[in-house]
Amino acid sequence: MAFLDGLRGLAALQVVFLHYVSAFLPVLAMAGLGPADLLASHGWQAAIARSPAVFLINGYSAVYIFFLLSGYVLRRAFARIDGFASGLWRRLVRLGLPASAAVLFAGALLSLDDQAHLHAAALSGSTHWLGILLATPPAPGPVLRDAILNSVLTGYAGANGFPFLRHLIPMPDLLHAFDPPTWTLNVALSGSVLCLGLSYVERRRRALLPYVIAALALWLGASQWFLFALGYALAGLRRPSPGRLRQGLAILALAAGILLCRLIPPAPILLLHSLLRHQHPPDPFHFSNQVGAILIFLGVLHLPRAQHLLERRLPQFLGRISFSLYLVHFPVMATIGCSVFNLIAPRSGAVPGCLAALIAGLAATLPVAVLFERHVDRLAVRLSRRSPPFLAPVPGELSS
Secondary structure (H helix, E strand, O other): OHHHHHHHHHHHHHHHHHHHHHHHOHHHHOOOOOHHHHHHOOOHHHHHHOOHHHHHHOHHHHHHHHHHHHHHHHHHHHOOOOOHHHHHHHHHHHHHHHHHHHHHHHHHHHHHOOOHHHHHHHHHOOOOOOOOOOOOOOOHHHHHHHHHHHHHHHOEEOEOOOHHHHHOOOOOEHHHOOOHHHHHHHHHHHHHHHHHHHHHHHHHOHHHHHHHHHHHHHHHOOOOHHHHHHHHHHHOOOOOOOOHHHHHHHHHHHHHHHHHOOOOOOHHHHHHHHHOOOOOOOOHHHHHHHHHHHHHHHHHHOOHHHHHHHOOHHHHHHHHOHHHHHHHHHHHHHHHHHHHHHHHHHHHOHHHHHHHHHHHHHHHHHHHHHHHHHHHHHHHHHHHOOOOHHHOOOHHHHHO
16 A cells, blocks of 8 residues: 555645645645636746646645545544544644644744745745735744644634534634644544544444435535545445456546646536535635545555556655645745745746745755654654553443
8 A cells, every 4th residue: 555655645645736836836726816816917927827837836736635545544444443532632642742743843934934925925926825824923832832722623604624623612713833734633633533433333233334425524524624525435345356347447537636736626516516505615726636636546546557666665655754744844834935036936937936945945944844754753653552551441332
C-alpha cells in the first residue's frame, strides 16, 4: 500500500501550489472569485484556470483525496483498537499534537513579520483571499487558543466537522486562524468518529455493516463526510487481478477525474448536482471536485501503472513528510514567500515574483517539514499508540 503514501504526498504538494498561486496569481486559482467571475475574466490566467491544466494546482480536490484516504486507511487501523474511547483518544493525539505544534510555529514566524502578506496581497490583487486571512495579530493568548482548541477540537465557524458545536461553543472564523490549512483537521476528527462507529459495527455485527454504510450514504448524501464512509467501504472490497478491461476502465476513471477537478463545473456535473440538491451537496464547484477526487482514487486503486509511479522515490518522500508539509507550508508562504514576492514583483512582475516566492518558500519549507516529521509527527504516532490506562477496556467489556 506504499502507493497510497505517494498519492498523499502529491496531494499535499497540490495544496502548496494552490496556496502560492492563490496568493500571487489569484485569477489563476480563482482565489476569492466565483465561477461567474472567472467566466467573465480575460487573459492567460483565466484561460489556464478554465482548462484541465489547472489540475496541477488544484488543492481543492487534493483535500477530498485526503478524506478518502483517511477512511481507507482507518479501517485497518481501527480493526486493531479495542474500545471507541481509546480509538478517539489516539486520533486526538495523532492529529492534535502536530496541529498544535504547527500553530505555535506559525505564531512564532508571524510574530517576526505579520505584514508581509498584506503588502503581497495589495501587489498581487489577492485582496479577497490572502488579504483577509491571518486577521488576528500573533499575540500569545490567541495563538495558544488556536493551537490547543480551535485547530482540531472545535474547528472554525464555517469550517467545522461537528456542526452542532456551532451553537454551543463560540469559535472564531477561519480568517483568524494562524495556520488556515488546519481547518481540515477538525473535519478529519469528525470523519474519524464516523469510521470508529463503522469499525464498532464491523466488530460486533459484521453482517450489518453494508446496510449501515448504505444508510449513512443516504443520510450524509454528497457531503464531505460521505468521503470518509466511502473510503472505509472501499478498504473492505477485494481488488481482483487487473485485466485489460479493468485497467482500461481505471484509466478512464483517472482521466475523467482529472477533467472534473477544475474550477468551472461541466454541464453533466451541474445536472447531477441539481438532481442531488436534497442530498446536502456543496456548491457545484466543490461537488465537481469531490466527484473528480473519487474517480481519481478509484482509478489509482485499480491501475498498477499508476501505483508503480506513486511508489517511486519522489512521491514516497513527499508522502513521508506530507502531513508536515501540509501543516508548515502556509506560515512560511505568508512570511518568507510573501517577502520574496514583495521584493521581486514590483521590478519583474507577478509571474517572476510568484516563481521566486515558490522556490524560496519550498527551499525553506522542505527542511522544516523534514524536521517536523522527524521530531513532531513521529512523536505523535508513538504517543497515539499508547492508550492511557483509564481508557483501556477491561476483559468484560471486550467480551460483551
